[in-house]
Amino acid sequence: MITAMKKQLALLFTGLALAGFTAQPAVAAxxxxxxxxxxxxxxxxxxxxNLGDDIEMNGAYMVLGAIGCDYGNYRVEAEAGYQESEVDGYNAVASSGDVKIFSLLANGYYDIDAGGFEPYLTAGVGVANVNFNNVAATDPNETxxxxxxxxxxxxxxxxxxxLDARYRYFSTLEFLDNTQAGSHSALLGFRVGF
Structure with a gap:
């Protein structure tokens, strides 16, 4: 019941975010x-x-690409992401598999003009495909x-x-009967206007 409600709320927020991204803006972007x-x-x-109870993860890397609209103090964008992590242990036994996550998100940003630099806050919703490789006998692939x-x-x-530096927390909702994939990331990149 609660999982279904979470999914419905997430779908609602995804729809609202996408509607905001495609709506005709009142100001030029x-x-x-x-x-x-x-x-x-x-x-x-x-x-x-479905994966044998406990999976210990190792370090990972993440790559993100996005196209968006800047309205001054706020931005909206469509983002594609990829992250991959090695599995360190599986049910307390050393393992050599990996977990790959492909994501498509609609993100919103609130930019704060602080003179020569610009701090910001961000949040987004969307979908992710989680792919297990050499982790369990079945190696599930779930969206x-x-x-x-x-x-x-x-x-x-x-x-x-x-030049853009950020902290990001990413998570999926529950899949595979009570499993979630989440990560903390430190990212560096560029944003180029056109």
């Missing part, structure tokens, strides 16, 4: 593209009955709803180009 990469620490997956929240700092380095 500047388009931009961004590319980020960095390190990620995936959360261990506990209570994963589920996902979200992200974060904060960052952007600094102009050239006309229309921002």
């Amino acid at each position: 500047d388009m931009y593209g961004s590319l980020h990469g960095g390190i990620s620490w995936m959360d261990d997956m506990d209570n994963a009955p 589920t709803l996902a979200y992200q929240i974060g904060a960052g700092l952007a600094i102009p380095v050239a006309d229309g180009v921002m």
Whole structure:
């Protein structure tokens, strides 16, 4: 019951975010593209009955690309992401598999003009495909709803180009009977207006 309600709320928020992204704006927006990469620490997956209960994760990397609209103090964007992490242990036994996550998110940003730099807050919703490779006998591949929240700092380095550093928490909703995939990431990248 609660899982179904979470999925319905996530679908509602995804629809609202996408409607906001495609709605005709009242003010002119500047388009931009961004590319980020960095390190990620995936959360261990506990209570994963279809995978054998406990999966310990190792360090990971993440790559994000996005196209968006900048309205001054706020931005909206469509983002594609990829992260991969090695499995460190499976039911307390060393393992050499990996977990790959492909995501598509609709993100919103609130930018704070602080003079020569721009701190910001971000949140987004969408879908993620979680692919297990050499982790369990079945190696499931599941698509589920996902979200992200974060904060960052952007600094102009050239006309229309921002250097961007951010922290991001990413998570899926439950899949495979009570399993979630989450990560904390430190990312560095560029945002270029066009």
